[in-house]
Amino acid sequence: MKTIRMLLTIALLLGAASVYTQAESQTLLAVSIPFGFTVGDQNFPAGDYTVSDSFVHPETVIQLRSSDGKYFAVIQTHPTYSLDPSAKSELIFQRYGSVYFLSQIRTQGDSTGRELWETRAKALAKERNDAEGK
Numbered sequence: 001m002k003t004i005r006m007l008l009t010i011a012l013l014l015g016a017a018s019v020y021t022q023a024e025s026q027t028l029l030a031v032s033i034p035f036g037f038t039v040g041d042q043n044f045p046a047g048d049y050t051v052s053d054s055f056v057h058p059e060t061v062i063q064l065r066s067s068d069g070k071y072f073a074v075i076q077t078h079p080t081y082s083l084d085p086s087a088k089s090e091l092i093f094q095r096y097g098s099v100y101f102l103s104q105i106r107t108q109g110d111s112t113g114r115e116l117w118e119t120r121a122k123a124l125a126k127e128r129n130d131a132e133g134k
Helices: 002-022 120-133
Strands: 027-033 037-039 042-044 047-053 061-066 072-081 090-096 099-106 112-116
Touching: 027 090, 072 099, 090 120, 099 120
Parallel strands: 037 099
Antiparallel strands: 027 047, 037 042, 047 061, 061 072, 072 112, 090 099, 099 112
């Protein structure tokens, strides 16, 4: 009887975990990016990508996935605000030297956007760029 109860409990837990991990996240936008870029410490090639809310923390975490599924990132963000709603959905990049860093995500009609936290790699690229510009 204990074995059956244990197996039933495990089956229920696995079923709940499966439902939890398969929950759909909301797609914010699909984009085609014509250049390679960096997110956090990951490099991404030019291509088609989908940006989605995270199911777990939709206000602070987004997911970036290439259309072929080879490239994927979970990205920590914080809100950024504007007085007027965004006229279009877009990804905003900052370029330092020849490297593009994903910086913000804006969604059409929203006055709140998502800004990525600055990484060490981005800070170093910015310092190098500033030093070369002087």
